[in-house]
Amino acid sequence: MKNTRGQPLTYNSIQHLLNNRRYIGEYTYRDIVVPDGIPAIVPQDLFERVQDRLAKNKKAPARYKAEEDYLLTTKLFCGYCGAYLCGESGTSHTGNTHRYYKCVSVKKKRQECHKKSVRKEWIEDFVVGETMKMVMDDKAIEAIVSMLMDLQDRENVNLPLYEQQLREADIAIQNLLNAIQQGILTKSTKGRLEELEATKEELETRIACEKLAKPKVSAEFMTFWLHRFRKLDVRQKAHRKMLIDTFINAIFLYDDKMVITFNYKEGTDTITFDDLKTSPAAEKSGSDLDCLTAV
Numbered sequence: 110m111k112n113t114r115g116q117p118l119t120y121n122s123i124q125h126l127l128n129n130r131r132y133i134g135e136y137t138y139r140d141i142v143v144p145d146g147i148p149a150i151v152p153q154d155l156f157e158r159v160q161d162r163l164a165k166n167k168k169a170p171a172r173y174k175a176e177e178d179y180l181l182t183t184k185l186f187c188g189y190c191g192a193y194l195c196g197e198s199g200t201s202h203t204g205n206t207h208r209y210y211k212c213v214s215v216k217k218k219r220q221e222c223h224k225k226s227v228r229k230e231w232i233e234d235f236v237v238g239e240t241m242k243m244v245m246d247d248k249a250i251e252a253i254v255s256m257l258m259d260l261q262d263r264e265n266v267n268l269p270l271y272e273q274q275l276r277e278a279d280i281a282i283q284n285l286l287n288a289i290q291q292g293i294l295t296k297s298t299k300g301r302l303e304e305l306e307a308t309k310e311e312l313e314t315r316i317a318c319e320k321l322a323k324p325k326v327s328a329e330f331m332t333f334w335l336h337r338f339r340k341l342d343v344r345q346k347a348h349r350k351m352l353i354d355t356f357i358n359a360i361f362l363y364d365d366k367m368v369i370t371f372n373y374k375e376g377t378d379t380i381t382f383d384d385l386k387t388s389p390a391a392e393k394s395g396s397d398l399d400c401l402t403a404v
C-alpha cells in the first residue's frame with residue numbers, strides 16, 4: 110500500500126489513522142476541542158470499538174488470537190460455582206500441546222470449586238453436535254421461526270398503534286356518512302368529516318412509511334435462512350464458530366452433565382454425559398467423539 114505521496118504506508122501512519130479523532134468530527138485548535146467542529150466520516154461507535162481493540166492489543170498482543178481459538182469463551186460457565194471457564198493450554202512431557210477449558214475459580218484458587226477441566230476439542234465437538242441436532246430438527250426450526258415472527262411484530266410499536274387509529278378514523282367517518290344519509294348535515298359535520306379524512310390520509314402515509322422502514326421478514330425467508338445452517342461443515346472452525354455464536358446463549362457445565370441454553374429456543378436442554386458412553390474424565394481417548402462431528 111502506498112500513501113498519496115507514493116511512499117509506502119507505515120505502521121505509524123496506520124496507527125495515526127486509527128487514532129485520529131478528526132474522523133469523528135472533533136476539531137482541535139491548540140487546547141480548544143470542538144466536538145462536531147468538522148464533518149465526521151467515521152461513526153462514533155465504530156471509532157470507540159477500534160480504540161477498545163487497540164487498548165486490548167496493547168496490553169497483550171497475542172491474547173486476542175488465542176481467545177479467538179476457544180470458541181466457547183464467554184458462553185461456558187461452571188455449573189458448580191457459576192464462574193467462567195477459560196481457555197488454557199499446556200505442553201505435556203511428550204511435547205504435545207493440550208488445550209482445556211478451566212473454571213476460573215479453580216485457576217485462581219479463589220473459592221472452593223473442584224470442577225474438573227475439560228478438553229477443548231471434546232467440549233466444542235459436543236456443543237457443535239448438540240447445536241447441529243437442533244438445527245436439523247424441523248420442529249425446533251418451526252419454533253424458532255414463530256418466536257422470531259412474534260418478536261418482529263412486537264418490535265414495531267408504532268405500526269399497531271397507527272393501524273388502530275386508522276380503524277377508529279374509518280368508523281368515525283362511516284358514522285358521519287350514515288348521519289349525512291339520514292339528512293343530518295350541518296357546517297360542523299362537514300368540518301368534522303374533512304378533519305377525519307385528513308387524519309385518515311396522514312395515518313395511511315405513516316403506516317406506509319413504517320412498513321417501508323421496517324420491511325417484514327417472511328416466515329419462509331427465516332426458515333430458508335435457518336436451513337442454510339444445515340449445510341455447514343462442522344469440521345471447519347469458521348462454521349463451528351458461526352453455529353455457536355448464532356445459537357448458543359450459555360452452557361452450564363458439570364462433571365456429569367451440561368445444561369445448554371439456546372438463543373432462540375424457550376427452556377433449556379440438559380444433557381447427561383452418560384448418554385454418550387464418554388465423560389470429560391475420559392480425556393485421553395478422543396476417537397469416540399468423532400461420531401458427534403458427523404451429525
Ligand SMILES: [Zn+2]
Nearest residue numbers: 187190212222
Ligand atoms: Zn467452578
